[in-house]
Amino acid sequence: xxxxxxxxxxxxxxxxxxxxxxxxxxxxxxxxxxxxxxxxxxxxxxxxxxxxxxxxxxxxxxxxxxxxxxxxxxxxxxxxxxxxxxxxxxxxxxxxxxxxxxxxxxxxxxxxxxxxxxxxxxxxxxxxxxxxxxxxxxxxxxxxxxxxxxxxxxxxxxxxxxxxxxxxxxxxxx
Amino acid sequence: xxxxxxxxxxxxxxxxxxxxxxxxxxxxxxxxxxxxxxxxxxxxxxxxxxxxxxxxxxxxxxxxxxxxxxxxxxxxxxxxxxxxxxxxxxxxxxxxxxxxxxxxxxxxxxxxxxxxxxxxxxxxxxxxxxxxxxxxxxxxxxxxxxxxxxxxxxxxxxxxxxxxxxxxxxxxxxxxxxxxxxxxxxxxxxxxxxxxxxxxxxxxxxxxxxxxxxxxxxxxxxxxxxxxxxxxxxxxxxxxxxxxxxxxxxxxxxxxxxxxxxxxxxxxxxxxxxxxxxxxxxxxxxxxxxxxxxxxxxxxxxxxxxxxxxxxxxxxxxxxxxxxxxxxxxxxxxxxxxxxxxxxxxxxxxxxxxxxxxxxxxxxxxxxxxxxxxxxxxxxxxxxxxxxxxxxxxxxxxxxxxxxxxxxxxxxxxxxxxxxxxxxxxxxxxxxxxxxxxxxxxxxxxxxxxxxxxxxxxxxxxxxxxxxxxxxxxxx
Numbered sequence: 001x002x003x004x005x006x007x008x009x010x011x012x013x014x015x016x017x018x019x020x021x022x023x024x025x026x027x028x029x030x031x032x033x034x035x036x037x038x039x040x041x042x043x044x045x046x047x048x049x050x051x052x053x054x055x056x057x058x059x060x061x062x063x064x065x066x067x068x069x070x071x072x073x074x075x076x077x078x079x080x081x082x083x084x085x086x087x088x089x090x091x092x093x094x095x096x097x098x099x100x101x102x103x104x105x106x107x108x109x110x111x112x113x114x115x116x117x118x119x120x121x122x123x124x125x126x127x128x129x130x131x132x133x134x135x136x137x138x139x140x141x142x143x144x145x146x147x148x149x150x151x152x153x154x155x156x157x158x159x160x161x162x163x164x165x166x167x168x169x170x171x172x173x174x
Numbered sequence: 175x176x177x178x179x180x181x182x183x184x185x186x187x188x189x190x191x192x193x194x195x196x197x198x199x200x201x202x203x204x205x206x207x208x209x210x211x212x213x214x215x216x217x218x219x220x221x222x223x224x225x226x227x228x229x230x231x232x233x234x235x236x237x238x239x240x241x242x243x244x245x246x247x248x249x250x251x252x253x254x255x256x257x258x259x260x261x262x263x264x265x266x267x268x269x270x271x272x273x274x275x276x277x278x279x280x281x282x283x284x285x286x287x288x289x290x291x292x293x294x295x296x297x298x299x300x301x302x303x304x305x306x307x308x309x310x311x312x313x314x315x316x317x318x319x320x321x322x323x324x325x326x327x328x329x330x331x332x333x334x335x336x337x338x339x340x341x342x343x344x345x346x347x348x349x350x351x352x353x354x355x356x357x358x359x360x361x362x363x364x365x366x367x368x369x370x371x372x373x374x375x376x377x378x379x380x381x382x383x384x385x386x387x388x389x390x391x392x393x394x395x396x397x398x399x400x401x402x403x404x405x406x407x408x409x410x411x412x413x414x415x416x417x418x419x420x421x422x423x424x425x426x427x428x429x430x431x432x433x434x435x436x437x438x439x440x441x442x443x444x445x446x447x448x449x450x451x452x453x454x455x456x457x458x459x460x461x462x463x464x465x466x467x468x469x470x471x472x473x474x475x476x477x478x479x480x481x482x483x484x485x486x487x488x489x490x491x492x493x494x495x496x497x498x499x500x501x502x503x504x505x506x507x508x509x510x511x512x513x514x515x516x517x518x519x520x521x522x523x524x525x526x527x528x529x530x531x532x533x534x535x536x537x538x539x540x541x542x543x544x545x546x547x548x549x550x551x552x553x554x555x556x557x558x559x560x561x562x563x564x565x566x567x568x569x570x571x572x573x574x575x576x577x578x579x580x581x582x583x584x585x586x587x588x589x590x591x592x593x594x595x596x597x598x599x600x601x602x603x604x605x606x607x608x609x610x611x612x613x614x615x616x617x618x619x620x621x622x623x624x625x626x627x628x629x630x631x632x633x634x635x636x637x638x639x640x641x642x643x644x645x646x647x648x649x650x
Contacts, residue, residue, distance in 0.1 A: 013622070032388070033387065034386045034387060035386055039619075040619070048388060075329070076328075087332050098332045102336075105341055112348045116397060123389070129382055137366075140366065
């Protein structure tokens with residue numbers, strides 16, 4: 001298997017979208033696309049699976065709600081069921097309205113933070129992570145499509161030159 | 175291109191002949207250039223105010239809360255007034271970044287970054303008041319339900335002051351990660367443009383190795399959307415919980431069920447005013463007039479007008495209910511606000527908050543930068559007095575006439591407040607020199623639909639038939 005890839009650079013998102021469709025139709029394998037901003041519909045055009053981060057957030061929220069409820073039940077009802085200003089501390093449900101603000105906040109806290117941490121872990125983002133975009137222009141105004149080489153390289157290069165690319169490079173990948 | 179169809183009635187949000195690279199250059203310029211003399215003057219003033227505030231806080235903690243003007247009757251005065259004021263200002267940032275995202279408002283793109291920065295910096299100011307208005311701030315960690323050697327001795331979850339701890343810390347931390355996640359692509363842009371090894375290193379660390387892969391963007395957008403969905407109820411709940419500090423009490427003038435929505439409306443009102451104050455200066459100083467346009471200012475003015483009207487309705491509702499209740503204490507509380515010794519602060523609050531936003535009904539006024547700037551400051555003065563009136567006038571005369579008294583702030587009260595204003599501007603000025611103040615990745619994503627260049631292009635290619643005049647009208 002060849003370890004060569006082709007880097008095709010575009011300078012417009014509409015041209016990129018057309019190129020992605022043509023590339024997929026021609027059965028070339030798109031390894032990666034680097035863009036300076038979110039191009040709407042690009043993930044669908046590439047055939048990427050939808051992300052499940054929202055499902056994670058929902059589950060994390062349930063965890064937060066359970067933590068808040070069990071914490072306040074233990075502290076306020078179980079451990080020290082004291083009379084503080086006539087508030088009924090005989091069962092959780094009796095004093096539940098006073099617990100709603102904290103139950104709500106902890107649900108949001110868990111859902112938001114654990115989802116963001118999951119995102120950082122799944123996308124491999126952390127403070128000392130080295131950037132992996134192959135061309136610095138991809139954070140400015142260029143769009144880079146990385147395609148695996150198979151078969152005739154020259155034929156592939158001329159194919160991509162025909163997709164209004166501004167630059168086509170064959171790269172040896174290690 | 176049909177994928178970019180937009181109604182011709184919409185005005186461009188990006189003025190001038192801009193392409194993607196121009197956006198990058200315009201956003202990076204204030205960061206890559208050197209600070210000018212005016213910046214250093216403003217920074218020095220802010221730093222001096224901040225240090226003066228540090229001195230006043232040190233004096234308070236070292237000597238005691240008795241250095242303040244609060245007394246046995248009026249236990250809360252400037253401390254909680256300033257706390258609620260700062261929290262309120264912070265709310266507009268989340269409104270712009272979260273609520274306007276859920277409503278797909280494209281005009282938020284150019285202002286969300288600075289609005290979120292404003293949120294974070296003002297919540298930091300707000301958070302200092304709950305700590306330093308304590309008699310024994312070194313025991314502040316006792317508000318946390320941490321297992322301990324006293325039994326364990328826990329906290330009481332019935333108190334709105336404890337709910338505040340949960341609300342403010344959740345709000346600050348969630349706003350921070352929301353802001354930072356949105357910053358990653360923009361820090362990456364600065365990293366990839368950096369010339370010196372030092373800036374390269376700094377922006378490499380803060381951009382977390384963002385590479386802009388298609389999958390990263392897909393997740394990024396989902397995370398932004400879910401965070402917006404979480405931040406919207408969060409922002410409503412935070413000021414609701416702050417209002418519970420008063421609404422759950424038995425004090426006439428405080429014990430009202432209208433306070434939660436009314437405080438939230440007031441928070442949006444004062445927050446948008448602060449965004450307007452800051453952005454009117456920033457668009458000029460940082461040369462971002464092509465992105466923060468007069469249309470942005472007009473739309474913010476409209477929100478100020480709407481929320482100002484909601485606040486006005488709340489004032490009238492309170493007065494009506496006080497009269498309708500038949501409770502003499504409640505009736506006296508409002509009579510005292512209007513005609514008592516603090517009548518001037520009530521009159522100031524009514525003038526600034528109820529009358530001043532109504533001028534925005536006139537297009538000439540709401541599209542004038544100078545008037546918008548003045549009104550935005552007037553609104554924040556009015557909203558400071560709103561909190562002062564609610565807190566002090568309700569406390570200084572309540573059930574027992576033998577406990578009636580007056581409140582006189584000391585220089586330490588004022589110094590702490592001035593210090594937080596200084597600290598806020600220290601942070602905001604540093605931010606404006608080192609952070610990408612416009613979310614350039616998001617602005618680039620609306621280029622095809624909302625920039626003047628493309629609007630002209632689509633018009634000349636013949637989309638619709640009445641859209642040939644719209645771009646001429648918008649050179650302000």
